Amino acid sequence: MGMTKPAKKIASREELAKLKKEFHAVTLMREISENPENRTEVVVSMETCGIKAGARDTMLAFVDEVAANGLEQVSVLAASCAGNCDAEPVIEIKMPGRSPVRYKNVDVATAKEIVKEHLVLGNIVERAKM
Amino acid sequence: MSNYRLQVLICGGTGCVSSGCLDVQEALIESLRKHGLYEETKVIKVGCFGFCEQGPIMKVYPDNTFYVRVKAEDCAEIVEEHLLKGRPVDRLFFKEPSTGERYSHHRDMPFYQSQVRVALKLCGVVDPENIEDYIAVDGYDALAKAVTEMTPMQIIDTIKASGLRGRGGAGFPTGVKWETAHNAKSDKKYVICNADEGDPGAFMDRSIMEGDPHSVIEAMTLAAYAIGADEGVVYIRAEYPLAVNRLEIAIGQAREYGLLGKNIFGTDFSFDISVSLGAGAFVCGEETALINSVQGQRGEPSLKPPFPAQVGLWKKPTVINNVETLANIPQIINKGADWFQSIGAPGNSGTKVFALAGKINNVGLVEVPMGIKVSDIIYKIGGGIRGGKKFKAMQTGGPSGGCISDENIDVEVTFENLQKVGSMMGSGGMIVMDEDDCMVDIAKFYLDFTVEESCGKCTPCRIGNKRLFEILGRISEGKGKLSDLDELRDLGVIIKDSSLCGLGQTAPNPVLSTIKFFAEEYRAHVEDRKCPSGVCKGLLRYVIIPEKCIACTLCKRVCPTECIIGEPKVTHVIDQERCIKCGACESKCPKRAIVRG
Numbered sequence: 001m002g003m004t005k006p007a008k009k010i011a012s013r014e015e016l017a018k019l020k021k022e023f024h025a026v027t028l029m030r031e032i033s034e035n036p037e038n039r040t041e042v043v044v045s046m047e048t049c050g051i052k053a054g055a056r057d058t059m060l061a062f063v064d065e066v067a068a069n070g071l072e073q074v075s076v077l078a079a080s081c082a083g084n085c086d087a088e089p090v091i092e093i094k095m096p097g098r099s100p101v102r103y104k105n106v107d108v109a110t111a112k113e114i115v116k117e118h119l120v121l122g123n124i125v126e127r128a129k130m
Numbered sequence: 131m132s133n134y135r136l137q138v139l140i141c142g143g144t145g146c147v148s149s150g151c152l153d154v155q156e157a158l159i160e161s162l163r164k165h166g167l168y169e170e171t172k173v174i175k176v177g178c179f180g181f182c183e184q185g186p187i188m189k190v191y192p193d194n195t196f197y198v199r200v201k202a203e204d205c206a207e208i209v210e211e212h213l214l215k216g217r218p219v220d221r222l223f224f225k226e227p228s229t230g231e232r233y234s235h236h237r238d239m240p241f242y243q244s245q246v247r248v249a250l251k252l253c254g255v256v257d258p259e260n261i262e263d264y265i266a267v268d269g270y271d272a273l274a275k276a277v278t279e280m281t282p283m284q285i286i287d288t289i290k291a292s293g294l295r296g297r298g299g300a301g302f303p304t305g306v307k308w309e310t311a312h313n314a315k316s317d318k319k320y321v322i323c324n325a326d327e328g329d330p331g332a333f334m335d336r337s338i339m340e341g342d343p344h345s346v347i348e349a350m351t352l353a354a355y356a357i358g359a360d361e362g363v364v365y366i367r368a369e370y371p372l373a374v375n376r377l378e379i380a381i382g383q384a385r386e387y388g389l390l391g392k393n394i395f396g397t398d399f400s401f402d403i404s405v406s407l408g409a410g411a412f413v414c415g416e417e418t419a420l421i422n423s424v425q426g427q428r429g430e431p432s433l434k435p436p437f438p439a440q441v442g443l444w445k446k447p448t449v450i451n452n453v454e455t456l457a458n459i460p461q462i463i464n465k466g467a468d469w470f471q472s473i474g475a476p477g478n479s480g481t482k483v484f485a486l487a488g489k490i491n492n493v494g495l496v497e498v499p500m501g502i503k504v505s506d507i508i509y510k511i512g513g514g515i516r517g518g519k520k521f522k523a524m525q526t527g528g529p530s531g532g533c534i535s536d537e538n539i540d541v542e543v544t545f546e547n548l549q550k551v552g553s554m555m556g557s558g559g560m561i562v563m564d565e566d567d568c569m570v571d572i573a574k575f576y577l578d579f580t581v582e583e584s585c586g587k588c589t590p591c592r593i594g595n596k597r598l599f600e601i602l603g604r605i606s607e608g609k610g611k612l613s614d615l616d617e618l619r620d621l622g623v624i625i626k627d628s629s630l631c632g633l634g635q636t637a638p639n640p641v642l643s644t645i646k647f648f649a650e651e652y653r654a655h656v657e658d659r660k661c662p663s664g665v666c667k668g669l670l671r672y673v674i675i676p677e678k679c680i681a682c683t684l685c686k687r688v689c690p691t692e693c694i695i696g697e698p699k700v701t702h703v704i705d706q707e708r709c710i711k712c713g714a715c716e717s718k719c720p721k722r723a724i725v726r727g
Contacts, residue, residue, distance in 0.1 A: 009388025011396040013274035016265065023266035026172070029137050030255060031267075033194040034237070046216045060135065060170065067133040075192035076135060078216030 025067075032073060040074045040119065041094040042066070047081035053088035054107060061108040062091075065115040074119060087130065093118055102130040135170040136213055137191040140200075141254065143178035143340050144333070144372050150201065151175075151186035157202035158188075161209035171213065174263075177341015179254040181241060183493035184224060189236075189254075196236040197222040227491045228513055241492045244510045246473060248481045249297075249457040250497045253341030258376050261383040264344040270389050272463035273348050277355055277397050280463075285356040286312055289459065291467035293479035297334075298324060298415070298452030299527065299556045300632075301545035304459075307449055310439035311357040314447035319359035321350050321401075322443065322450040324420060325366035325373070328412040329528030330579060332559040334483040335453035337495050339366070339373035342457065343380035347403060349456035351390065352463060353449050354401040362403040363443070365420050367410045378405060412529070412583035415557075416631045417450045419585065430587045431631035452557070454483055475501030478544040482555065488525075488562035489516045498543070505539045508562060519564040523647070527556025529576045529583075530636030532643025533569065552643040554636070568665035569648040570655055574602045576640040584633065591634025594625040598641055607668035610656040618645055664726035667711045671727045676701045678723035685715035685724060 010016050032039050044050070044059045062076045084090050087104035093114070094100045101124055103114060110128050117123045140146075140155050155175060162168040179187045184198035188208070195218050197208070204222060211217045223232040224239060233239045247253075256263035264270070276285055290305030311319060323346060327335040339346060350362045366374055381403055384390040392400045406424050413419045414429040421443050423429040442448025458480060462470050471479045478500035484507070487493050491513030498507060504524060508514065515521050523533040532553035534541065541547050545555050563572065577599045586592045601618055604610050622638030629635045645652055654660050661669040674685075674694075679701045686694040686702060693709050696702030704715070704724075716724045 009386075009391075010270075010274075011388070013271070013278050013395065016270060016274050016395075019262075020265050020268065020271070023262040026134070027256070027263055027266040029134065029191050030139075033192045036194065044216075046214065048215075051215075063133050063135045063170070077192055078214070080215060080217045 028072060029075070032075060036075070038073060038096060040071075040096070041092075042074060042076045042119075043079045043092040043094065044076065045080070045082050045088060045090040045092075046078040047085075047088075049081060049085040050088040050090065053105075055089035057108050058089045058091065058106050058111050061111040062115065065112050066119070069115060069120055071115075071119055084130070090130070103128045104130045133170075134172040136167070137172045137174065138213075139174050139176045139189040139191070139254065141177070141179050141185055141187040142175035142258075143182070143185075143337055144370075145178065145182040146185035146187060147372065149185045153202040154186050154188065154200050154205060157205035158209065161205045162213070165209055165214055167209065167213055174257045175259075176256065177253040177258050178250075178337040178495055179236075180245075180250065180337075180495035180497075181224075181236075181492070182495065183491075190218075193218065194236075195234055196224065196239075198224045226513065240513065241494070241496075241511055244502065244506060245497050246481050246499045247497050248461060248473065249338060249454050249483050250341070250495070251461070252345065253337060256342065258341050258343055259379050261344060261380065261387060264342075268464065269344055269460075270348055272460035273351055273355075273389065274395050276352055276463055277395050277399050282312060282356045282358065285352060285463065288463060288467050289356075292462045292470040293467075293477070294455065294458055294462060294470065295478070295545065296452055297454035297458075297482065297557070299530070299554065301555060304451060304455055307439050307451075308353060308356050310437070311359075311447045311449045314440050316447050318361075318444075318446045319354075319357055320443045320446055320448040321353045321357070321359045321362040322420070322424070322448055323350055323362070323364040323366075323456060324415065324417065324450050324452045325364055325370075326408050326415040326420060327367070327370075327453070327557060328410070328415045328583075329530075329557055329559045331487045331561055332485045332528060332557055334485055334495065334558045336370050336373050338453050338457050338483075339370070339377050343373075343377045344384065345457045345460055346377070346453055347380055347384050347390070349451075349459035350403060351394070351401050352459055353451065353456075355399055357447070357449055359449070360401050362401060363424055364403060364405045365408055365414070365424055366405060368407045369410045374405065374407065381405070411585070412579070413585045413631070413633050416633060419631065420450065421448065428585070430585045431633075433630065454558070474499050475542065475544050477546070482543065482558060484558045484560045486512055486560050486562070488560075489519065489564040489567070490514070490562040491516055500544055501542045503540050503542055504534055507543070507560065508539070512562065515562065515564050517564075519566065521562070522565055522567055523563045523569065523572075523644075525553075525561040525563065525572065525576075525640070526559065527554035527636075527639070528559040529580045530554065530632065530639055531556045531559070532639045533563070533572070533647060535647040537647075552646055554639070566663055566665070568606075568661050568663040569644040569651050570602060570606050570661070571663075571665045573641045573644045574599070574606060577602060577637065580633065580637040584637070588628075588630040588634060590625045590628040591630070591637060594621060594629075595634070595637050597621060598625070598638060602641065605652065605655045606661070606666040608655070608659040608666075609668075612653075612656055614656065615645060615649075615652055618642075670711045671706060672704055672709060672711065672713070672716060672724055673727040674702050674704055675723050675725060678721050680721055680723070682720065684718050684720065688714045688718045690714065
């Protein structure tokens with residue numbers, strides 16, 4: 001990805017701040033990963049069994065939904081098999097200071113629901129809970 | 131904009147380029163495409179992570195995994211196992227040589243734990259060829275704040291209050307320099323960035339320019355606003371092609387965004403920067419010689435005063451700052467003088483970047499708070515002496531500096547302390563020596579360098595250093611006299627007192643400091659005709675201990691001059707007349723029967 005051409009020269013500190021906000025979306029991942037204690041992690045099980053059950057799509061859905069909802073302190077990570085192959089795709093939500101919650105058979109639609117309910121509002125999606 | 135799931139940073143500094151990072155990047159991209167992960171992964175070539183010993187280095191986000199010594203062949207496994215399936219490749223984690231422990235995250239590694247990154251803050255963090263990354267982490271906000279909300283004197287006062295001192299080696303207060311240039315009345319003023327890094331083994335400034343060129347550009351622009359300059363020059367050696375290239379890209383991008391050029395941030399302030407290439411002469415790091423070189427004249431120093439801040443480039447007031455000094459400045463404006471004062475030691479605020487090299491386990495670029503003990507740099511960050519050998523000395527300050535001996539190893543690093551123990555801060559070279567290094571030989575090495583690099587303008591430096599070098603040569607060949615030691619001291623002091631510029635004024639330092647702290651070693655060369663470390667070939671003899679020799683003829687077969695006499699089952703002997711002291715026999719002998727005597 002090349003540099004986006006500037007619309008015009010930066011003429012004020014406010015314009016710089018606006019650009020910073022735009023470009024920050026890319027560097028943000030590096031920033032929050034340096035202090036992972038404060039972030040929420042969505043861990044997607046990505047073994048062969050998970051991938052076969054559609055975990056790749058689930059994972060990318062999380063990435064897009066997290067960004068679309070402006071959840072800056074959330075990272076989407078891959079992890080190895082948790083040993084529940086029939087329940088794949090399995091995901092786990094880890095929030096700082098709370099016990100982790102695991103979900104089973106998380107397809108794209110469920111992933112979207114988990115982002116809206118669990119990550120944004122803090123409500124556990126009971127129907128998919130493991 | 132697509133959302134990246136992964137970001138992979140690969141070190142693209144000169145060190146890692148030499149160890150094959152470009153092949154790694156290519157192989158990684160190929161594997162990513164093969165597994166359909168390319169679209170969701172951002173691959174960025176960044177600047178130096180500092181851990182050059184372990185390069186090429188790769189960092190994977192959001193896991194924050196730190197891989198070392200990555201080869202192109204490793205990329206398929208990294209992509210398939212880690213990036214796709216979430217199973218990090220343990221064998222590529224850094225293994226601490228002293229404990230054998232493996233670390234997956236850089237922040238747990240002892241090498242990074244005692245470091246404080248200010249000047250190197252963005253090296254290995256941002257893409258040096260993309261201004262968007264720099265802007266994303268508050269880049270150019272210090273400049274925006276300065277030109278729209280601060281007066282030039284407020285900036286100078288902030289820099290003065292921060293206590294920032296020149297990182298090129300002299301330690302002159304940066305704010306005072308700026309104030310002098312600010313107060314000088316002139317229709318034209320200049321800002322020069324001194325990027326003529328010349329100490330052997332030093333690569334602090336190169337790494338900053340390769341890893342974070344925009345911080346240097348922003349700082350030069352801040353300096354220009356503070357003193358009232360409209361033109362800047364980066365004087366950089368042509369031997370740094372990658373740094374030159376990234377700097378030029380960065381200057382071009384800054385112009386596109388209007389951060390260089392006319393009416394910066396919509397104000398009346400205008401400033402632009404050009405790059406001036408040097409031919410790599412050591413003396414051109416001296417500011418008056420540098421100015422002459424930029425003007426197209428011979429790179430020779432002129433007498434000071436007047437100082438460049440009063441009469442500089444084209445006889446106009448000129449501020450000359452070193453790269454590392456500049457790299458601190460945007461953060462000082464952003465975070466304030468008190469923040470900078472809170473790091474380091476009294477009178478020595480902030481950090482210093484050192485290029486740690488020599489007989490040490492963790493070679494690389496380190497940034498430490500001022501006031502840290504030399505022993506902490508060697509043992510905590512550097513991981514101790516390589517091969518479990520004994521520490522002998524640490525050379526700092528390059529050809530202008532001296533050696534810190536074992537008795538001073540707990541000295542706290544400040545400009546003044548290092549001078550007290552016979553060395554100096556210098557620009558940041560730190561070379562560790564162990565028991566196998568000969569201090570006469572070390573002094574000879576540095577003097578050889580300064581003799582070669584002397585511009586020849588003044589007699590004490592041109593002729594005096596040559597004589598010093600000859601005396602050292604005599605001593606290392608076993609032809610020295612006891613009076614030579616006094617002569618080294620006397621002549622050294624005279625050269626220091628009477629030379630025109632910093633080069634000659636400091637050139638005898640490596641000799642004077644080694645003769646002071648390692649007098650025994652010098653005397654052994656002269657009185658006993660022996661080199662205790664077995665380095666000086668003129669004094670070296672390899673002998674075979676008859677009791678240990680098993681007469682296997684291995685040494686005989688490896689000897690290039692066929693000077694080892696012996697048959698199977700007949701104890702071998704070395705013919706000293708024909709021996710060239712290459713040491714091949716010593717390393718071949720399975721019984722360690724061959725020793726330096």
